[in-house]
Amino acid sequence: MAEKDVIIGLEVHVQLNKLNSKLFCGCSTKYHDAPPNTHTCPVCLGLPGTLPVLNRRAVEYAIRVALALKCDIQGETLFYRKNYYYPDLPKAFQITQYDFPVGLGGKILIKGEDGEEKTIRITRVHMEEDPGRLVHAGTIDRAKYSMVDYNRCGMSLLEVVTEPDLRSPKEARSFLDKLRNILEYLDVFDGDLEGAMRIDSNISLVGGERAEVKNISSHKGVEKALAYEITRQRSARRRGVAQVQETRHYDELRGITVTIRTKEEAHDYRYFPEPDLVPMRIADWVPRVEAELPELPDAKRERFVSDYAIADDHAKSLTSEIRVANFYEDVAKRATPRLTAVWIADVLKGELNYRDVTIDRFRVDDMVEILDMIEKGTITEKGAVEVIRTILDHLGDPSEVDPAGVVEAKGLARAEDDAVKEAVRAAVKECSQAVADYRSGNEKAINFIVGMVMKKTRGRADPGEANRLVKEELERTGRA
Structure with a gap:
């Protein structure tokens, strides 16, 4: 249930990794399987005499996201230098946005702890470049040394900042699931890639100092880190231990947060406009980008209920991932839509989740054939589940296993x-x-x-x- 004394806000860093090149240079974004420090150039390494050249497509992606989140798009936006030294930031400053972000004042609707629809306000959506990646020799607070991989340096990042509207770790995870769903519909990032979404969680108890937990890489990790922080802060309050505003790190192996440093304020970063990039007037870009927006999850859910006459719960489940939604529509064109919704939402998704595989593992033709056999009475529902499991458990090429062959081989045909x-x-x-x-x-x-x-x-x-x-x-x- 929601915690009355808990206040949570999120800063979500979304890597726009569907772009072919980085934000300010021509380096490839396909670095994930490459050796360390092989996808770099003088620009993204910040070597003397280099100048950034903005990736226009990255700005269009940012506008696309801001529009999908119901933000007000700013007519003019510009980049700033955020000055701080850290080993993964070779320039000793980060090119980001400050007073004039791409979008302001959006919202996302989630299911709250009470089961009712809840609005989470979006403060801002702004662009920035990604730092490199530190690899610690041990845990962050005990490592004897750290190594730096600059392949990620200069990747296009979008930061989505919420108002402190979340009241529990579960709500925070629900927000992140919904945001990722929207981003996948927009086709601006691949959430399965390392570093695609990293989350800073700001959490405090009412009347207490705020702690920022940095760089959590999974939705489950956010939920666990926030749960730990709630317990830690409440325990400190009961013992009368004074809390300070600080930045903490979540150690996934130990399931705890540890202090990194006291929290900086905005003036500590000495923001000033980036002198090598001119202001951008993006108001004229908006109509074209808006016209290219795809059907988003909430709209698709409403259409599924209306066009296919399926239950709202099934529609929510089917539209929670773009690949599942597309799979459903491909099957529903050739089978009974209601029966299709039940079997994909209640059975197939469960079997996929159990095996931690995506719906790409299953063929549309196979699902159509299974539903046809159910409707004709060729197999029972129990037999249909067994067919699905057999196909998913097949270690070779799924095309080598067809539903009719499984029914015959396992004797699953409905008894006379x-x-x-x-x-x-x-x-x-x-x-x-x-x-x-x-x-x-x-x-x-x-x-x-x-x-x-x-x-x-x-x-x-x-x-x-x-x-x-x-x-x-x-x-x-x-x-x-």
Whole structure:
């Protein structure tokens, strides 16, 4: 549940890694599998005499995100120098935005702790360059040395800053899930790549000093770090320990946060306009970028409910990831939309999550064939689940496993009526105690008999039909 005394705000750093080149130079963005320090140049390393050249497409991506988050796009924006020394920042300053960001005053709707829709306000969306990456020899507070990889230096970053509207770690994770969903719909980043989204969490108790937990790399990590901070800050308050505004690091291995430094204020960074980049008048860019916006998750969810007549919960599940939404529509064009929604949202997604694989692992044709066999009664629902599991568990090429072949190989075809009736008669005879309990008024005892029928037919009987036939058999034998 939401914590009345907890105040949380987030600063989310989104790497625009769908671009081909970095923010101010021509270095490739495809550095993730490359050796350290091989995707650099004099510009992104900040060598003397070099000048930045802005990536126009990166600005268009930033406008796209700001529009999707319902921000007011600023008519003019410009870059600043944020001055501080850190080993992963070779220039000793970062090119970022300050007084004039791309967008101001947006919002994202999430499901709050009470189950109701909740608005999380967006303070600003601004652009900046990514620093390099530090690799510590041990934990950050105990490492004997650190190594620097500058491949990431100069990558286009978008920072999304929220108002302190979040009241629990769960709400923070819900916000991040929704933001990532929107970004994937916009096709501006690949969230599966290392460093694609890094989060700074600002958290305090009402009336207390704020702690900033830096550079958390996963949504689960944010939830755990915030939960730890709530416990730490409450414990300190109970013991009368004075809290200071500080920056902390979340150690995922130990599940704790550790102090890095006292928190800087804006004036500590000595912001001033970047002299090598002119102001940008982007107001004229907005209509074209807005016209290119795709259908976003909330709009797609409403359309799914309207066009396909499916439940809102199913529509939310199906639109929570762009690949799943596209998969659903491809299948629903060739199968019953409601049945398709149930099987993808309730069954297929669960099996994919269990194996930690994406829906790309499953073929549209296979899903259509499975749904067709369900509707025709060729297989039972239990048999359909087994087919899905078998296809997903196949270690080779999924195309080598087709639903019809799995049904035949595993004997999953629905049992003939005569075979089911024979199994029912045998089960009633064998389950004398359950029969006696049922006739004594314990209606749940019939489930044991139905379970025996399913066992005898190896799961190939329809459970509902088996239940009906068992009741008929009990009535017949009871009269006899």
